[in-house]
Amino acid sequence: MSEDGQVVHIELLAWATVFVGGDGSESREFDEEIKPDDTVRDVLKRLSLRYRELDEALWDRGSNELGEHIEIAVNDSILGINHHLGSKVSAGDCIILMGQYMGG
Amino acid sequence: MSKSYAYAGQILRVNLTLGKTWDEPFSPDHQRKYIGGAGLGAKILWEEVPPEVTWEHPENRLIMATGPLAGLPIWGTGGLTVVTRGAMTGGGTNTNANGFFGANIKLCGYDALVLQGRSEEWVYVHIQGDRVDLKDASHLMGKDTWETQQALEKELGLSGHQLSVYSIGPAGEKLVRFAAIQGDYGHVASKNGCGAVMGSKKVKAIVIERGSIGITVAHMKALYAAADEIVHNLKNDPSTKGLYMYGTLGGVRNLHGMGALPIRNYTTNEWPEGVDTKKWEAPSLREGFEHRGHQCNSCGMYHCHMQVIPSGTHKGEIVDEPEYEGWSGAGWAIGCTEPTDVAWMNTQLDRACVDVNEWGWLCGWVMECQEKGYISDEDLGFRLEWGDAEGANRLLQMICRREGMGDLLAEGVKRASEKIGGDAADCAIYTMKGDSPRGHDHRSRWEEMLDTCTGSGGTMDTAPAVAPTELGLPARTGAQDPEAVPQLVGTMRGRRHFEDSLGACVFTTRVRLDVLCRSLEAATGWDIRRDEAMAQGRRTATLLRAFNLRCGIGPDLELPSKRYGSTPVDGPLKGVGIMEHWEKILDVWYETVGYDRKTGRPTPETLTELDLDELIEPIWGKEVVAKV
Numbered sequence: 085m086s087e088d089g090q091v092v093h094i095e096l097l098a099w100a101t102v103f104v105g106g107d108g109s110e111s112r113e114f115d116e117e118i119k120p121d122d123t124v125r126d127v128l129k130r131l132s133l134r135y136r137e138l139d140e141a142l143w144d145r146g147s148n149e150l151g152e153h154i155e156i157a158v159n160d161s162i163l164g165i166n167h168h169l170g171s172k173v174s175a176g177d178c179i180i181l182m183g184q185y186m187g188g
Numbered sequence: 189m190s191k192s193y194a195y196a197g198q199i200l201r202v203n204l205t206l207g208k209t210w211d212e213p214f215s216p217d218h219q220r221k222y223i224g225g226a227g228l229g230a231k232i233l234w235e236e237v238p239p240e241v242t243w244e245h246p247e248n249r250l251i252m253a254t255g256p257l258a259g260l261p262i263w264g265t266g267g268l269t270v271v272t273r274g275a276m277t278g279g280g281t282n283t284n285a286n287g288f289f290g291a292n293i294k295l296c297g298y299d300a301l302v303l304q305g306r307s308e309e310w311v312y313v314h315i316q317g318d319r320v321d322l323k324d325a326s327h328l329m330g331k332d333t334w335e336t337q338q339a340l341e342k343e344l345g346l347s348g349h350q351l352s353v354y355s356i357g358p359a360g361e362k363l364v365r366f367a368a369i370q371g372d373y374g375h376v377a378s379k380n381g382c383g384a385v386m387g388s389k390k391v392k393a394i395v396i397e398r399g400s401i402g403i404t405v406a407h408m409k410a411l412y413a414a415a416d417e418i419v420h421n422l423k424n425d426p427s428t429k430g431l432y433m434y435g436t437l438g439g440v441r442n443l444h445g446m447g448a449l450p451i452r453n454y455t456t457n458e459w460p461e462g463v464d465t466k467k468w469e470a471p472s473l474r475e476g477f478e479h480r481g482h483q484c485n486s487c488g489m490y491h492c493h494m495q496v497i498p499s500g501t502h503k504g505e506i507v508d509e510p511e512y513e514g515w516s517g518a519g520w521a522i523g524c525t526e527p528t529d530v531a532w533m534n535t536q537l538d539r540a541c542v543d544v545n546e547w548g549w550l551c552g553w554v555m556e557c558q559e560k561g562y563i564s565d566e567d568l569g570f571r572l573e574w575g576d577a578e579g580a581n582r583l584l585q586m587i588c589r590r591e592g593m594g595d596l597l598a599e600g601v602k603r604a605s606e607k608i609g610g611d612a613a614d615c616a617i618y619t620m621k622g623d624s625p626r627g628h629d630h631r632s633r634w635e636e637m638l639d640t641c642t643g644s645g646g647t648m649d650t651a652p653a654v655a656p657t658e659l660g661l662p663a664r665t666g667a668q669d670p671e672a673v674p675q676l677v678g679t680m681r682g683r684r685h686f687e688d689s690l691g692a693c694v695f696t697t698r699v700r701l702d703v704l705c706r707s708l709e710a711a712t713g714w715d716i717r718r719d720e721a722m723a724q725g726r727r728t729a730t731l732l733r734a735f736n737l738r739c740g741i742g743p744d745l746e747l748p749s750k751r752y753g754s755t756p757v758d759g760p761l762k763g764v765g766i767m768e769h770w771e772k773i774l775d776v777w778y779e780t781v782g783y784d785r786k787t788g789r790p791t792p793e794t795l796t797e798l799d800l801d802e803l804i805e806p807i808w809g810k811e812v813v814a815k816v
Contacts, residue, residue, distance in 0.1 A: 098441040141426035144663035153426040164666035182445040
């Protein structure tokens, strides 16, 4: 925990848990410390650097932008509506990672 | 007969009016240009079904085609593509099913079956190698698809994968407009009322005994290497790994998080109170049932399963494990949130044989209309509440018999809601062309709403993007970006049509296009690369669009219905609507695909680029041909 206790809550839901050692069910939760001016990208990058499979799934190798495999919501809103990767995060924000959308 | 690597080289024609069958060659130059499946079907449809031949006209064609990968040792290569003029849109249809049909027909010596004409009496088509018979089907009438398959297995003394049976159920017999064709216990070609077309031809079933004709490939070692590469990718790619292990079971939980799970006819995007979310995770959905694998030809995915209902009213009954679309259409769209009830209802739909997507929108609409008093208990004949699986099945049986209000509902939700009108009409989910959207809430997936509204095959043309970076696109596109979304859909256009021409399953073709090209090259000996594959796919898409335009289905109908295009009232996309951007989105899409924005026609330049010069005159007239 940072000195002032500033954290963002990250939750990996269901299938996305396999990228952090889960079995594809329930959820895995993390409280990530944030620094001033941290963005959604910074927070996600710090988490993914600790989990190789998450890093590979989350980021596109060529561009270092988001890859095609994981969907993200910030504060219950899909990324791209109220937040972008470059948006600053605030203490108490909640980022959810979900498995990729597919039909069937 | 013209035989080349990976192909049987023949198309089986059946004239039901005359009771005649014959073979015709599928020539090597046409193989390369159209490949098979959707491509071959689109070519036949364009050439042989003029505008006056409506979906129920005897001269409509019902094409069941496979492709060069069918029957080979590549996962999921038992597929067939059904192409016809469909009952829902009155336009082109391109819809797939898997199982063993594609492999079996190839091993009998055919790349495709084309049904034309109309039988006087109900028949089934029996294919045993090069022997083809039209047999009396009167004893099969009224049977559902599983009963039909069981009866034919008994009659012919064959079981398991010795024969493949694709049939219609009671819905197709009564020309229910969203009737489907089902085969090999649980594989459904569902779109655009192809089952109604088969019913209109008085064909109850197609039965193919597994043949013994060898398929020769150009480079066997390279084929095995390509097959291994596909398997490796499916097992290890972050997206397809879930598909490999659980099929599409992960869809419900993921889609809900994105606001893309259609709950109660698009009235909400939030879980109903008291629903145990854990029950809807992929491992729970599988572990909750006793089950066994029911894989398609050559497939090693843990995808298709049969299962036993573990508890409740239908305890002990065998059902097929629903795909995501089944959990959606037989479940969430109609407010049914108990997995065992949904699995049971989904199988009733397969057995009666209707499109589960259209079912979800139709039944959900009836439930909402009942709740709001737009359809009375007296009108319907009973009370139907959200989540009532038994009541839903009662409604299904009414529709299949065209009994009472079931007769109107058998026309699908667009026509039924337009007939009832008023506030009821505003609640219905469909495209103005008459397509049934897939079982998602497309208000949070703008690319799919655009794709459904502009598609020409009775559903999405392009579908979710696979490996977009391969085509120079960003790895991820904002799902609500009005500029990037149509660029994505337009640029990816053709990839799915190419996949649908191969005779393989769309779940096992979720790998890079280069990998698919390598497998096709090994099979056929062609030097085929990504650009040619995309051009082939775009050619097929363009043929189907030209067909639809000739049928009078143009850009004026490229719109969602009022509810389909509405703004979500809650959930992750609350307050974010697509319609204010709709015209802009279409502008960008048209520019990207090379079609004329005003008329919807593929431009002469696009037609030339796709080696479709022969379409310029029929589409644009002689004057333009002279200028070109």
